[in-house]
Amino acid sequence: MIQAAYLHIPFCTHICHYCDFNKVFLKGQPVAEYLQAMEQEMKRTVAQFPAERVQTIFIGGGTPTALDIRQLDFLLENIHRYLPCTVDKVEFTVEANPNELSREKLQCLKDAGVNRLSIGVQTFNDTLLRRIGRTHQTRDVWQAVETAKAVGFTNISIDLIYGLPGQTLEQLQKDLAVAFSLDVPHISAYSLIIEPKTVFYNLMRKGKLSLPSQDEEAEMYEETMKQMQQHGYVQYELSNYARSGFESQHNLTYWNNEYYYGIGAGAHSYMNGIRNVNIGPVKKYIELIEKGQLPYVERHEVNERERMEEEMFLGLRKIEGVSKQRFYEKFHRSLNDVFGDVIAKEKANGLLEETETHVRLTHRGKLLGNVVFEAFLHVS
Structure with missing residues (x-):
């Protein structure tokens, strides 16, 4: 939605x-x-x-x-x-x-x-x-x-x-x-x-x-x-x-990785599992609209693996972190089943901590957030 x-x-x-x-x-x-x-x-x-x-x-x-x-x-x-x-x-x-x-x-x-x-x-x-x-x-x-x-x-x-x-x-x-x-x-x-x-x-x-x-x-x-x-x-x-x-x-x-409209030159949108990027130059944007088109120059259908990765590096920006229940409801897999090894490694590095309900950055992790986010990308 x-x-x-x-x-x-x-x-x-x-x-x-x-x-x-x-x-x-x-x-x-x-x-x-x-x-x-x-x-x-x-x-x-x-x-x-x-x-x-x-x-x-x-x-x-x-x-x-x-x-x-x-x-x-x-x-x-x-x-x-x-x-x-x-x-x-x-x-x-x-x-x-x-x-x-x-x-x-x-x-x-x-x-x-x-x-x-x-x-x-x-x-x-x-x-x-x-x-x-x-x-x-x-x-x-x-x-x-x-x-x-x-x-x-x-x-x-x-x-x-x-x-x-x-x-x-x-x-x-x-x-x-x-x-x-x-x-x-x-x-x-x-x-x-x-x-x-x-x-x-x-x-x-x-x-x-x-x-x-x-x-x-x-x-x-x-x-x-x-x-x-x-x-x-x-x-x-x-x-x-x-x-x-x-x-x-x-x-x-x-940060919750939900769908949104993006209207205007250079705007990004995420709708029905597809990420779109609008054309940037103002006059080219107007030209595409006048031709009866939507102004997309990039369209990417996000697969499930990418969605799970996005759930982590976007959700970890929130201080409360990523909800284990919300992750399961979205993907029908447990968070630790998918990313358990990465979570364990970053906990050992002192950058992540785990509660009964969430995985979140530690205080040190806030200072090195990009390092943590990158750890969740392209995990086999």
Whole structure:
């Protein structure tokens, strides 16, 4: 059963130095035609892959809030027209830049049933913000959160990044202190990953990017986990922390390895056992839709072995780990029957632990998660 829908807005007013998502500069782009193409993709996708009711909707990017109010209205109206959801029961998230959240846009989102905001903060250090290519300043975050609360948003998440070029542990501690003072119920904190085809990747190849060492980055992660716990935020996934009841249900769809729609240029979907990747370039996406097609450039039917592997490396991102009962219900085989040798090895390495109901990462395993995830791939 399809649980969620992701919609991709690839337009940005500025490209951040670390971003490798499918995105283009907003200026000169066929935004209206793109939104019309998204409408047709929604219509055709739901007709071909019906769902009784999606539990979560997430509009990401790019930068969804780069759209003007008229464009946002058009998109939001079509979401309600084509996606099967109950307004008062769906978790409806929109990603936002702090300096693009006017009161008018916030009211537009609220009136259309959006009930969760994910605000890209990254850091509260204005020097670091400029260094990573962000266009907002710390004061914009305060203004955005204050206005969002005034409009009626209670479910607000902010994103932080640590391990930034030249960042120190002390600067991270200051970032966390400011984050806690905002009094929002959800905080994501990710380590910086240098991806190909980004400004930072090119700088790194030229030896012009000064990053914290692996030990310093690990210390930042340890500090983040400690501070979150002290301030009442429960770590429910490797990089995500929430007050009780404010966990991201949309992201849990991914980590629980459930089905979801993916609409828009470069979007991914997982429906009826098939993983699809949409074509990335905006104009090529529009062309395929105008030809009456769905915009898939990659389709992969996931076999049972791959599904079991995915269940492990996605599920182990959750702090509770992988449920033995859920694994059995999905695959009609016990977790230890399939992966017993790998689990035993990683337990001996101190990276996994086992309870009566779950297999999960240890504290040390959280620091070396990718090592554990890789251990479950291509196991004979």
